[in-house]
Amino acid sequence: MTRFIFRRALLALSVVMTVMALAFVLTRLSGDLAISIAGPGSTQADVEVIRKAYGLDRPVLVQFFDWTRLALTGDFGNSFFFKDKVSNLIGQRMPVTFTLGFTGLAVALVISLPLGILAALNENTWIDRLVSLLVMVGQAMPSFWLGLILMIVFGLQLGWLPISGTGSWQHFVMPAIVLAFTAVPALTRLMRSGMIEALGSDYIRTARAKGLSRSSIIFKHALRNAAIPVVSIAAVQLGFMLGGSIVIETVFALHGVGYLAWESISKNDFPVVQAVVLVLASIYIGLTLVSDILNALLDPRLRGA
Numbered sequence: 341m342t343r344f345i346f347r348r349a350l351l352a353l354s355v356v357m358t359v360m361a362l363a364f365v366l367t368r369l370s371g372d373l374a375i376s377i378a379g380p381g382s383t384q385a386d387v388e389v390i391r392k393a394y395g396l397d398r399p400v401l402v403q404f405f406d407w408t409r410l411a412l413t414g415d416f417g418n419s420f421f422f423k424d425k426v427s428n429l430i431g432q433r434m435p436v437t438f439t440l441g442f443t444g445l446a447v448a449l450v451i452s453l454p455l456g457i458l459a460a461l462n463e464n465t466w467i468d469r470l471v472s473l474l475v476m477v478g479q480a481m482p483s484f485w486l487g488l489i490l491m492i493v494f495g496l497q498l499g500w501l502p503i504s505g506t507g508s509w510q511h512f513v514m515p516a517i518v519l520a521f522t523a524v525p526a527l528t529r530l531m532r533s534g535m536i537e538a539l540g541s542d543y544i545r546t547a548r549a550k551g552l553s554r555s556s557i558i559f560k561h562a563l564r565n566a567a568i569p570v571v572s573i574a575a576v577q578l579g580f581m582l583g584g585s586i587v588i589e590t591v592f593a594l595h596g597v598g599y600l601a602w603e604s605i606s607k608n609d610f611p612v613v614q615a616v617v618l619v620l621a622s623i624y625i626g627l628t629l630v631s632d633i634l635n636a637l638l639d640p641r642l643r644g645a
């Protein structure tokens with residue numbers, strides 16, 4: 341098990357380093373940072389002063405290794421637009437993103453687990469096909485479109501929920517529902533297949549032979565085993581949600597890390613963009629590593645993979 345964890349951790353670290361390189365290179369390919377900082381109407385002399393002040397006159401490899409060295413210690417530099425340390429900006433916005441992510445995951449589990457169980461108990465019936473249809477629609481539906489529909493119906497027409505901001509828990513209801521729909525299809529299908537497999541197992545047939553009640557067989561025996569892969573994959577889904585929160589936070593004007601990324605991209609604040617990409621990618625990679633370890637603990641056959 342120790343060797344498995346070491347290999348997975350080494351792989352995760354290599355992916356993080358790759359993300360750092362890509363984030364650095366892509367921001368440089370988007371244009372001359374000094375010209376972006378100087379703004380329209382600036383002279384060549386102004387651009388050169390800015391290039392020297394921000395160290396942009398140094399070789400690109402030197403800039404990359406300096407940024408990598410500082411980023412690994414948590415120092416992402418200073419924001420060009422917000423005039424503050426990037427680490428402070430991310431630290432201030434991260435609670436909103438985490439709140440949205442965990443709330444969205446909770447909503448997704450509340451929706452997907454009953455749907456998956458219902459489909460499995462009624463395999464190959466109209467109920468199963470209806471659940472499959474709902475899952476297909478949920479997977480195909482763009483999250484920003486669903487967000488706009490909820491804002492129009494529940495925010496503007498009915499006035500039940502606020503459509504933007506982070507002042508209270510009501511502000512997170514619609515964004516969490518929209519974010520949950522990105523994970524519901526995968527979790528529902530996994531719950532359905534796990535329950536079908538569990539209900540066809542020998543220990544379930546033994547439980548039926550002993551005369552146990554249907555509810556006891558489903559919830560005490562089958563569900564306990566069928567939910568194991570769902571729990572382990574939930575960590576990966578949380579990583580997807582945190583990364584996908586950029587769109588949701590922008591639509592609902594939630595001032596989290598995703599909205600910070602959108603603001604920084606629109607203002608060419610590249611130190612913030614690099615840091616946000618690295619932080620969100622690192623969180624996703626870390627959650628994937630946790631999921632791999634959980635799966636290996638639950639299934640020893642995976643430890644040799």
